[in-house]
Amino acid sequence: MPAAPEAQGLQIYACDPARTQGRRFAEGPAPTRNDFQRDRDRIVHSSAFRRLVYKTQVFLNHEGDLFRTRLTHSLEVAQLARSIARSLGLHEDLVEAIALAHDLGHTPFGHAGQDALNACLQGDEAQAAPPGPDEPRGGFEHNMQSLRVVDALEQRYPAFDGLNLCFETREGILKHCSRANAEWLEAREPGGVGQRFLLGRSPSLEAQLANLADEIAYNAHDIDDGVRSGLLSLEQLEAVPLFDGHRREVLAEFPALQGRRLLYEAIRRMLSVQIYDVIDATQAAVRAEGIDSLAAVRAAPVLVQFSPAMREQSAQLKRFLFRNLYRHPQVLETTGRGCQVVSELYAAYCAEPAQLPDSARRPGMGLRRQVADYIAGMTDRFAIREHQRLTGGSPFF
Structure with a gap:
C-alpha cells in the first residue's frame, strides 16, 4: 500500500507519484526513483533540452556569452519553482520536471520566431490540404509544440515515440491550448490533457x-x-x-x-x-x-x-x-532578422521538400507541419547556417 501524501511531506492536495494518472504506454516502476523523478531525468537527457542552450530568450546567443538562453531560463524557473514547492508542500520533482520542459517547443529566435512560424502556417491554410491525423489544428503555438516534443518528436525509445511522460507532467507542460487543439487531443486521448480546457478546469x-x-x-x-x-x-x-x-x-x-x-x-x-x-x-x-x-x-x-x-x-x-x-x-531589429530567417526557411523547404532530412519526415503529417516541426527544433545558429545554405545569404552577416 503506497504511503499517503502527508507521510511523504506533501499536502493532501499535492500530486503523488504513487497515484499518478499514468503514462500513455505502460511501464514498470523504477527501483530507486518515483515516476516524477523519471520524467525529470528523461527531460534532462532529451535532445530538445540540450538544444535550448542555443535558443534565444531575449538576446541571441552570439550577442554575448552571459545573456540568458532558453536553457538557463528553464533552470532558473526550476530553481524558483522547486523552492516554492517545498514551502507549499507540493511535489518538488514534478514541479521541476514541468519547469525544465515548459519551453522545449520554442522556436529559434524567441517569440519572434514563434510568431513568424505561426504566420507561415496560417498563411498556407487556405491553399493547403486538410491536416493529417497526427497534426494539431491551426498555426504554431509553443506550448502545444512542447507537448508534441515529449509525446512524439523525441525519438529515443524502442517501444514508443516521445518520452512517455506521466499525465501530470504533460498536463503542466500544456499551459495554454486552443479549443480546436483541445478537441483534437481529447479525440486522440479521451480524458487526457486536453479535457480540462474543454471543461474549464484547473491543472494541479x-x-x-x-x-x-x-x-x-x-x-x-x-x-x-x-x-x-x-x-x-x-x-x-x-x-x-x-x-x-x-x-x-x-x-x-x-x-x-x-x-x-x-x-x-x-x-x-x-x-x-x-x-x-x-x-x-x-x-x-x-x-x-x-x-x-x-x-x-x-x-x-x-x-x-x-x-x-x-x-x-x-x-x-x-x-x-x-x-x-x-x-x-535594437531588439526589434535583431528579432526581425530572426523572423526573416524562419519565414525564408519555411518557404525554401516547402518549395523543395527534398531538402528536408529523412529524420524530419513523419507519416500521418502533411509537409507544412513537417517543415514547421523541423524549423522549431533548430537552434539559432543552426537556423542561420541552414538559411545561408539554402538561400545563399544571411540577414545576420
Whole structure:
C-alpha cells in the first residue's frame, strides 16, 4: 500500500507519484526513483533540452556569452519553482520536471520566431490540404509544440515515440491550448490533457506553480540582461516600483554600493519578496477555497497566485519591460532578422521538400507541419547556417 501524501511531506492536495494518472504506454516502476523523478531525468537527457542552450530568450546567443538562453531560463524557473514547492508542500520533482520542459517547443529566435512560424502556417491554410491525423489544428503555438516534443518528436525509445511522460507532467507542460487543439487531443486521448480546457478546469498546483515561477524568473533576469546589454539603465528602472523600492532599500543599507552589485542585490531582494508573497497568497487561497484534495484543486479557480498588490506591481514591471526592452529598436531589429530567417526557411523547404532530412519526415503529417516541426527544433545558429545554405545569404552577416 503506497504511503499517503502527508507521510511523504506533501499536502493532501499535492500530486503523488504513487497515484499518478499514468503514462500513455505502460511501464514498470523504477527501483530507486518515483515516476516524477523519471520524467525529470528523461527531460534532462532529451535532445530538445540540450538544444535550448542555443535558443534565444531575449538576446541571441552570439550577442554575448552571459545573456540568458532558453536553457538557463528553464533552470532558473526550476530553481524558483522547486523552492516554492517545498514551502507549499507540493511535489518538488514534478514541479521541476514541468519547469525544465515548459519551453522545449520554442522556436529559434524567441517569440519572434514563434510568431513568424505561426504566420507561415496560417498563411498556407487556405491553399493547403486538410491536416493529417497526427497534426494539431491551426498555426504554431509553443506550448502545444512542447507537448508534441515529449509525446512524439523525441525519438529515443524502442517501444514508443516521445518520452512517455506521466499525465501530470504533460498536463503542466500544456499551459495554454486552443479549443480546436483541445478537441483534437481529447479525440486522440479521451480524458487526457486536453479535457480540462474543454471543461474549464484547473491543472494541479504543481502546474500552476511552474507557470507563475516562469513569470517571476523572466521578469527578474530580463532586468539583469537588459542592464548588462546597455539597453536599460538603473535610472530608467527608478520608474518601476517593484524594483526601485528594493534598490532604495539596498542603498540605505550600503550607501557606497553601485553598478552590478547594486543591481544584483536589488534583484535578489525583489525575487525573495515575490516568492514569500506567492507562498502566503497561495496558502490563503487554498484555505479560502477549502481545498482538501487534488480533485478540489482541479475544480477550483487558479490558486497559485500573487496577492493583489504584488500582482499589480508585477504587471507594472511587465509593461515597463515590454515598452523599454522587448520593443527596443535594437531588439526589434535583431528579432526581425530572426523572423526573416524562419519565414525564408519555411518557404525554401516547402518549395523543395527534398531538402528536408529523412529524420524530419513523419507519416500521418502533411509537409507544412513537417517543415514547421523541423524549423522549431533548430537552434539559432543552426537556423542561420541552414538559411545561408539554402538561400545563399544571411540577414545576420
